[in-house]
Amino acid sequence: MLLYGFTASAQKTVNIEEPTIQSKETQTKTMKRKVAIGRFTNETEYGKGLFYDKENDPMGKQALDILSAKLAASEKFLLLERNDLAALLEEANRNGQSSQQAIGADYMIIGSITEFGRKTTSQTKVFSASKTQTVEAAVNLRLIDVTTGQIIFSDEGKGAAEITTKSSFVGTGGHAGYDATLSDKAISAAIDQLVENVINKLSDKPWRSYFLTIDSDAIIIVGGQSQGIEPGMEFNVLTRGKQVKNPQTGIMITLPGKEIAKIKVEMTGGETPETEYAIVSVTNGEINAENINNYIIEEPK
Structure with missing residues (x-):
């Protein structure tokens, strides 16, 4: 909303806690499990326009990068990206290989963004106005034992991020557009709720x-x-x-x-x-x- 006679000054109100990762000095030496991230899909309708490409969904790639970074920060896993999972399994089936041979890992993570939305709320007073942009996201993760094909962990996490822009009357006008970084922060907050459990579950499994x-x-x-x-x-x-x-x-x-x-x-x-x-x-x-x-x-x- 364009407010004539106001100047906008952004004031961020995002509070996102990153998972605590032990330093190298305090970590006990462990064998790194081979973990494949099979795919991360966007199951919402957000961003699916006329020319939407399911195989190159930007939000799915965004979530995959965030998850990979958080798992890599633990220094406990050897991560392998398997975006072409369907093609790998099809080729393995033709060659008589097992799914484990095709994937090249013992455990695989499959993720999906199940909810995503954004909203804007405004408040106008006599000499000031404010606008709050909020993004909410829900992410589902499934951890699969490639040897048996069993899902050994499945859960959903939700996260939100917001930014508030405040304006004061000075007679020049102002406008604040959508902050695209809120998507990253909301998805990251949702993944934060799950990643510690995923790390613990994988660490409990034998190398x-x-x-x-x-x-x-x-x-x-x-x-x-x-x-x-x-x-x-x-x-x-x-x-x-x-x-x-x-x-x-x-x-x-x-x-x-x-x-x-x-x-x-x-x-x-x-x-x-x-x-x-x-x-x-x-x-x-x-x-x-x-x-x-x-x-x-x-x-x-």
């Missing part, structure tokens, strides 16, 4: 790796320095747990595997998180080289 190859030359597993693997580390080798169906719910349950061996890291290699590997030796037990896909490698508890 995993898998065998790449076992032959007379070397025994090689997936993962390297970016996940925290260093020479001298020891890991447990377990058989994959049997899957059984719960007769009451119909949900498949993965039973605990059996520990059959221990391995020790001799050296690491690879140039990127996707190509990193570690050469290991067996220190206890035996591993069947003909059945390496039946094993899971976990850090000792």
